[in-house]
Amino acid sequence: MNYELDFSNPDFLENPYPYYKKLRALDNPIWVPQAAEMPSSSKGIWFFSRYDDAVTILKQSISISNDVSKVRSESETNPFFMHMLNRDGTDHARLRGLVSKFFSVRYIKSIESHMAKVVEDLLDTIETKKTVDLISDFAEQVPFGVIANIIGIPVTDMPKIREWIILIGDGFDTMLITEDIIKKQQQALLDFLKYLRHLIKDEQFDKESMLYSLLQAKEEGEINEDELIGMVGFILGAGHESTIGLIGNGLWLLLSHPEQWQLLVKRPDLIPQAIEEALRFESPLQRSNFRIAEKDIDINGFKVKSGEQISVIIAAANHDENIFDDAESFNILRNPNPHIAFGVGIHNCLGKQLARIEVRIAFEKLIARFPNMKLQSTVPKWRRNTFFRALNELVVTP
Ligand code: HEM
Structure with a gap:
């Protein structure tokens, strides 16, 4: 059977799940040719969609590489791409090790009261309003407050960082890319790079911050x-982008399933x-970063040639449906729920416990304070991006 997936089809962007x-x-993964506009030496990507294949690929770190510089042009491999997700082996372990203490249970515990304060201050403002956009007034603000504090920058820098990350993220969406998107991405990369270079010259960092710790490591x-x-x-980008998606998608799912919202009002435990089910049902990162086959490999019977992207x-x-019963239903009582929204293998999300606790605090406080919150519209306004699944707005009466 042949099946072509048109990622730019508005129906797909609205509801990708029937397509998935x-x-x-299908018997095989699909080959999606690289958009002509992409400044890349690669011709396309194999997309794998079954759970077993996904886990096999993500767990494989010896013959599958994350090093994008092997196939991407120089403009795509500027310093901004030198982070841990794009590195292999000992370099990956070294970079991950340098920041892992900021994701430990002990560290997260130490910032829980800060997270609670960020959420409560936002809820105080929401209380004064007749209608609220839960994306701009809440879902964005919670991770802004949390990640700025961990990195050690003023929270007032976050809105402009978000603008750059959105433009850079649109440029990552190889499926919808156009020359205009690439141009905007290149400019955003330059502006963000300038900001970061300026930032690391500052010598006034809080000694507890991640930035201070990384500058020490550089010394x-x-x-x-x-x-x-x-x-x-x-980390500035990863620390807010998908968390905004999770908060927005989770609140949309709960408010559009009022019986499940009411269950949480009674049973906050x-x-x-409910957060795990929101992660499964509307995964904020719809796809993994791409990988490159280091040699000819076999993924559960399918052959990928050396040098091809996956x-x-x-x-x-x-x-x-082979893993999740009634997979197309949103059900907060689902248990067990072995979703892979945070990835698996050595590149599994370093921020997953932070995200889980941050969003738990946000949901607990919001639901307790506004048990009768109602949607203004039952039509979700999804962002036009096939990589990040997130809403542009979510208007409610508190
Ligand atoms: C709901 C929120 C989040 C989701 C759904 C999410 C999802 C993911 C996924 C799927 C990966 C693996 C990508 C791949 O293998 O190609 C990943 C990696 C990563 N995430 Fe997250 N993430 C979230 C929040 C965060 C936060 C809050 C941070 C940091 C503050 C963070 C930091 C990272 C890092 C550093 C990696 C790379 C790990 C490595 O290469 O070893 N993430 N994330």
């Missing part, structure tokens, strides 16, 4: 300047389970 279902039913020769810039830029459609794997 068709992909999972000691454990990380070079390009890697430092790549790591700070990546179910909030962590990507996993995480969101398709999370709807695989």
Whole structure:
């Protein structure tokens, strides 16, 4: 069977899951040619959509590489891309090790009261309004407050960082790319790079911050300047973009399933389970970063040739009916829920516990304070991006 997936089809952007279902039913993964506009030496990408294949690929780190510089042009491999997700082996371990203490249970515990304060201040403002956009007034603001504090920058820098990250992220969406998007991405990369270079010259950092710790590591020769810039830029982006998606998607799913919202009002202990189901059902990162086959490899019977690119459609794997009963239903009581929204293998999300706790605090406080919150519209306004699944706005009456 031949099946072409048109990622620019508005129906796909609205609801990709029926398309993913068709992909999972195919004998083979699909080959999506690289958009002509992409400044890349690669010709296309194999997209894998079944859960078993996804896990096999993400767990494989010996014959599958994450090093984008092997196939991408120089303009795509500037310092901004020197972070851990694009590195292999000992370099990956070294970079991940340098920041891992900021993701430990102990560290996250130490910032829980800060997270609660960020959420409560936002809820105080929401209380004064008749209608609220939960994306701009809440989903964006929570991760802004949290990640700025961890990195050690003023929270007032976050809105402009978000603008750059959106333009850079649109440029990553190889499926919808146009020359105009590439131009805007290149400009955003230059502006963000300028900001980061300026940032690391500052000498006034809080000694507890990640930036201070990375600058110390640079002094000691454990990380070079390009890697430092790549790591700070990546964690600033990763630290807010998908979390905004999770908060917005989760609140949309709960408010559009009022019986499940009401269940959480009565049983807040179910909030962590509801978050896992939101991660599965509307995965904020729909696909993994792409990887490159280091040699001819076999993925559960399918042959990928050396040098070819591979990507996993995480969101398709999370709807695989072979793993999840009634996979197309949103059900906060689902248990077990072995979704892979945070990836698996050595590149599994370093910020996953932080994101889980941050969003738990946000949902607990919001639901307790506004148990009768109502949607203004039952039509979701999805962002036009096939990589990040997130809403542009979510208007409610608190
Ligand atoms: C709901 C929120 C989040 C989701 C859904 C998410 C998802 C993911 C996924 C799927 C990956 C693996 C990508 C791949 O293998 O290609 C990943 C990696 C990563 N994420 Fe997250 N993430 C979230 C929040 C965060 C936060 C809050 C941070 C940091 C503050 C963060 C930092 C990272 C880092 C550093 C990596 C790369 C790990 C490595 O290469 O070893 N993420 N994330």
